Amino acid sequence: MTTWATNAWYVAGWDAEIDSAPMARTICGVPMMFYRRLDRSVVAMRDACPHRLLPLSMGLREGDSIRCRYHGLKLGPEGTVEEMPLKNDAPNGRICVETYAVEERHRFVWVWVGDRDKADVALIPDLWPCSADGWTFDGGYYHIAADYRLAIDNLMDLTHETYVHAGSIGQAELMEADIACEVDGERVQLSRWMPGIDAPPFWRGALKKPGPVDRWQICQFLMPSIVMIDVGVAPQGAGASLERHDQGVRGMVIDAMTPESETSHHYYWGMARDFDIDDAGFTARFKAQQGGVFLQDKEVLEAQQSAILANPDLKLAAYRIDEGGVRARQIIARRIRQAEEAAQ
Known part of the structure; x- marks a missing residue:
């Protein structure tokens, strides 16, 4: 049994902490990775490449996407594969990484821990x-x-x-x-x-x-x-x-x-x-x-x-x-x- 509640918003970082470079942070036992898109909105995803599980926070930013530093699997900000390690292989739609709901409020970046379908910004502490x-x-x-x-x-x-x-x-x-x-x-x-x-x-x-x-x-x-x-x-x-x-x-x-x-x-x-x-x-x-x-x-x-x-x-x-x-x-x-x- 864990000691923390789920289906809740937790602070993932200060607004100034999260920038274009990937930032790793384990939250409620889950390794997560955060970065900002070019429009400055925040991406939050599981910090593990679906190929060989190298932390994606070690990866390379390419536009709004992240490329694994190990074999080059490229993932979009929604967690879906965009390029396979072998360039001639078509992207496999079944390959993806978990992403998380995020929201910026009160100088903090908040991440929803739990069932993403239940994420409600009205539940962010006031x-x-x-x-x-x-x-x-x-x-x-x-x-x-x-x-x-x-x-x-x-x-x-x-x-x-x-x-x-x-x-x-x-x-x-x-x-x-x-x-x-x-x-x-x-x-x-x-x-x-x-x-x-x-x-x-x-x-x-x-x-x-x-x-x-x-x-x-x-x-x-x-x-x-x-x-x-x-x-x-x-x-x-x-x-x-x-x-x-x-x-x-x-x-x-x-x-x-x-x-x-x-x-x-x-x-x-x-x-x-x-x-x-x-x-x-x-x-x-x-x-x-x-x-x-x-x-x-x-x-x-x-x-x-x-x-x-x-x-x-x-x-x-x-x-x-x-x-x-x-x-x-x-x-x-x-x-x-x-x-x-x-x-x-």
């Missing part, structure tokens, strides 16, 4: 701040040698910031503030409100004002593997609340965890923000700082995965602070179970 007017968005990518669900656990429980990210976004008040968890269908929301506190270094610099602040963290899990975190601070007394908080500086941390294997995943991270949106220098500096924060998470998650493998007789414990991640895992498991039942 990462609205990444495309909304008055916001700017950028981020990066890490390969993490850990189960993608461990990253979801990490992002749905931000108390770890106190210790893992001390000096940037962590502070003791994270351990003192109460949390509230809500489940709405396949969406989980975990909220934390911290009124009248000193802002941590990053948020103090973003606000550019002295004095106590009200700080919020609202973590949302969206199927199949997205966590979007509404974060920010406002001057104390400005009227900010968990329900409405546009009085200070606000950001939306975007996290997309795409499974690679049972013990590794692709992590696409970034932040959309509604302040200083025209300051390209700040965007670059903040991206570098955020990348450093997430490298700390990468170190922890990979060490955690190693410990899990080294201690097969032990199980993860769940405390009240883990409720968001537990609920998210339950939703993923339910979707997997429903797919298995439907296939029987």
